[in-house]
Amino acid sequence: MKQAGFGFDEQEPLLPTAADNQTVKALYDDKSAAPYTLIRGYLNQAQQQALLIEAKSYPMTRPELTVYGKSHPIPRSQVWFADKGCDYFYSGLFIEALPWPRYAEKLRLKLIRDYSLMSNGVLVNCYRDGTESMGWHSDDEKEIESGSDIASVTLGASRDFFIRNKLTKEKTVLTLNSGDLLIMHWPMQQHWEHALPKRMRVKQTRINYTFRKLIVDFHQA
Numbered sequence: 001m002k003q004a005g006f007g008f009d010e011q012e013p014l015l016p017t018a019a020d021n022q023t024v025k026a027l028y029d030d031k032s033a034a035p036y037t038l039i040r041g042y043l044n045q046a047q048q049q050a051l052l053i054e055a056k057s058y059p060m061t062r063p064e065l066t067v068y069g070k071s072h073p074i075p076r077s078q079v080w081f082a083d084k085g086c087d088y089f090y091s092g093l094f095i096e097a098l099p100w101p102r103y104a105e106k107l108r109l110k111l112i113r114d115y116s117l118m119s120n121g122v123l124v125n126c127y128r129d130g131t132e133s134m135g136w137h138s139d140d141e142k143e144i145e146s147g148s149d150i151a152s153v154t155l156g157a158s159r160d161f162f163i164r165n166k167l168t169k170e171k172t173v174l175t176l177n178s179g180d181l182l183i184m185h186w187p188m189q190q191h192w193e194h195a196l197p198k199r200m201r202v203k204q205t206r207i208n209y210t211f212r213k214l215i216v217d218f219h220q221a
């Protein structure tokens, strides 16, 4: 019997990329704007549900970070799924790659199909509620392949997402809702930081998938 694909297996019409590409080009020309594309409602309800159910079984951990000699657990939980040879050194933590779960892999393939967004790893972050957060940073680790875009998919609670220019400190706030796709185009990470601030009124859980393309075997070299 054919297994239900929760919308991932259907040949859905491709999303309109031409208009987005024009937007991106304009943003590249305007050096003062962050080069991102936000696609609202990229995932339908069935796709969101399939991922949210699958995420309940992910082996999430809350590693400790040392700041000024003191250890603190990160204010969220996370897991890194990736191809072989794609271990990741992120925020001062070495994270070994775990094999791709079924729907996370389907989402990876959907991003390639719809937007040619190539990736070989995804960091999944889980924010239990609005007390959990992520501080200012850029995804500019040495193992991220030069020229690659970063694709971020939100599920569950809506949360504010901040973007800040490293030089001018100009700030943009986006509210990311369940099913939205945010593409952070190269070279956004070189010039801009991002953060997910605490929002005490938010009581629901948010899951975020951030797809990255790493240089294979970077940590074996």
Ligand SMILES: O=C(O)CCC(=O)C(=O)O
Binding pocket: 123, 125, 134, 139, 152, 161, 194, 195, 196, 208, 210
């Ligand atoms: O949860 C988010 O939207 C932010 C994730 C993020 O910044 C990261 O994975 O580097």
